[in-house]
Amino acid sequence: MVGAVNRMKKTAIRLVPVILLAALPQGCAGPRAATGLASPTQSDARYLSTIPFLVATTRAASATAEPPYSRDRSLALNFSQVNVLVPAAHRPGSVETSSDVPDPARHFSARNLTRIADRKSFLSLLNARLAERPPSQREILIFVHGYNNNFAEGLFRNAQIVHDYNISSVPLHFSWASAASFSGYLFDRDSALLARNGLAETIEIAARSNASGIVIVGHSMGAYVVMEALRTLALRGESRVFPRIRGVMLAAPDIDPDVFSSQVNDIPVLPQPFTIIVSRRDRALNISRRLTGGGHRIGSGFNIPLLQKKNVQVIDISDVDGGGHSGFASSGTLIKLLGSNRLLRRLITDEDATANAKVSEAGQAVFENAALAVHLPVRILEGLSTGQSRPASNGGNVSR
Secondary structure (H helix, E strand, C coil): CCCHHHHHHHHHHHHHHHHHHHHCCCCCCCCCCCCCCCCCCCCCCCEEEEEEEEEEEEEEECCCCCCCEEEEEEEEEEEEEEEEEEECCCCCCCCCCCCCCCCCHHHHHHHHECCCCCCHHHHHHHHHHCCCCHHHHCCHHHHHEECCCCCHHHHHHHHHHHHHHHCCEEEEEEEECCCHHHHHHHHHHHHHHHHHHHHHHHHHHHCCCCCEEEEEECCCHHHHHHHHHHHHHCCCCCCCCHHEEEEEECCCCCCHHHHHHHHHCCCCCCCCEEEEEEECHHHHHHHHHHHHHHCCCHHHHHHHHHHHHHHCEEEEECCCCCCCHHHHHHHHHHHHHCCHHHHHHHHCCCCCHHHHHHHHHHHHHHHHHHEEEECCHHHHHCCCCCCCCCCCCCCCCCCC
C-alpha cells in the first residue's frame, strides 16, 4: 500500500510541469498561425497597409512555402525579406491570424518572401532600405519574439507593434527556433541559448550598416536571447558595436534575477537607455518561476531596486489593462501613450535628453495614466539637481 502511494506521489510530481505548461498563456493556443505564403492568390485589395521586413533567423529553412522556416535549429543564420499585410479589420493591440488561408481583410498575412544568399547581400539590402528613408528615420529596429511562437506568429506580432506604435524605423525581425508548443518550454530555453550567436551576428551586421542607430526589443524568452547576445558581443570585445545601440527594451523578460545580474556584469557598458517593462500580474512569468524552481523572474516586477542600481529604467504596467504578459504590445493604453512617439523617444531611445527632462516627461505620462509607474535608474536620479521638485502627477508614480 505504501509503495502504491509513493508511486502515485511520484506520478503527480511528474505531471506538475505538464499541468503548468498547459496553463501558460504565452504564444497562441489552438491551431497555429499560417503565413499565407503558400496561397497568395486571394485579392489583397482590402488590406490596411504593407510593412516590408528584413528577416534573420536561426530556424532551419523549409523546403515548402508554408512554413518558410521550421522549428528545427540552424547553426548558420538564414536571411530573407518579406512583406506583411495588416488586415483592414485590424484592432490595435490584436494579432488577427488564421491557421488556414489568411484573408487579408481579416488576418495578418505575408507576401513575396525572398531568400537572401549571405550576410553581404543582406547588408547591401539593409543599406538600400535605409537610403530610401529620410535621415530622421534611418534607425533599425530589431525585434526578438518570445516562447511558443512559430515563424508566422513572431513575425505578425512584430508587424502589429510596428503598425500600432507607428514606428518609423527600418524593421528587422529576428526569429529563433521556438518549438511553438506549450510543452516545449525547455526546448525553447535551449533554442534561446543557441540563438545568441545568431542575434549577436545580426546586431553586428546592423552596426556595420549606414543606420543612424539600432534599437533592440526582446519579449519574454526573447529578452534572454537579447541579453545573451549582448553578453556575447561584450566578451568578444566588439566595442564598436555598443555605441551604435541607441536603446534596448526588454518586455516581460523571462530571466532569473541572478542570471540577469551575471549577464550585466559581463557587459562593461550597458547600452543606454536600457528599459525593462514589468508587471506583478504577469501569470506567465509566475508559472515560469515555478517551472524553473527559482525566484521571481526579472519581468515580474519584484526586483525594481536591483534594476535601478544597474542603471535600468523600469516601466511598471501591473495596473495597466490587466498587466498581462503581452501587455506591452496589446494594451490600448500603452499604444495610445507610446504611439505618439513622445514617451517612446524620451524614455526609451533618447539618451541625450537631460535628467530633468526625463523626469518631466515621465511625470506627464503618469499624469495622463495614473496606473503607469516609471522608475528611473540611479544614473538619472544622481543627475538631478538637488532643488528639483517632483513632477506634477498623482503623487509618486515616478520613482525617484
